[in-house]
Amino acid sequence: QQQVKQSPQSLIVQKGGISIINCAYENTAFDYFPWYQQFPGKGPALLIAIRPDVSEKKEGRFTISFNKSAKQFSLHIMDSQPGDSATYFCAAENSGGYQKVTFGIGTKLQVIP
């Protein structure tokens, strides 16, 4: 059972465009939502994260939008660059216990020149 649903699984965006990846969750115990970026041959790296008490968080070209009532959150990459080509995982965690990251299925983003 996939606790964090992520879409699309692959995405091709023109350089300078906006990349949008969507995620949804069911478990209301989740209270921390990180996004990880993984390049081929590397481990995942934390990109940006949000807690449900805010509806939006922006860091540079990366923005998370969070809708608590709909249990949905999304990553927007503005002015997408070829260097952003990677696999992106949304994730969810429950701060109440041992740290267990529940990952989405992943989105392979390709930014073409």
Place this chain on the structure above:
Amino acid sequence: DTEVTQTPKHLVMGMTNKKSLKCEQHMGHRAMYWYKQKAKKPPELMFVYSYEKLSINESVPSRFSPECPNSSLLNLHLHALQPEDSALYLCASSQDAQGTYEQYFGPGTRLTVT
């Protein structure tokens, strides 16, 4: 230094071999993790160590045996693996195992079981 190192980068082993994967961090983190990642899939948690004690074992087969010799090192001992165990094995660390802290991942060991 925010780096988690893993050795070896690649490992090919037969089903009767015994081998070990190694992971090291010098960030003073007290939580360390082993994940398994198959191609085009997200990482799957295998083990969590908190203050050098095994805290979570996600029902991993006994042919995988973790060890945490000290707060900086984490090993994964492999024995009698199956071809379906071929995957990228990722080590990660975080400040603590309870709560929500950034997990720092190593580059992984690409394991092939023949």
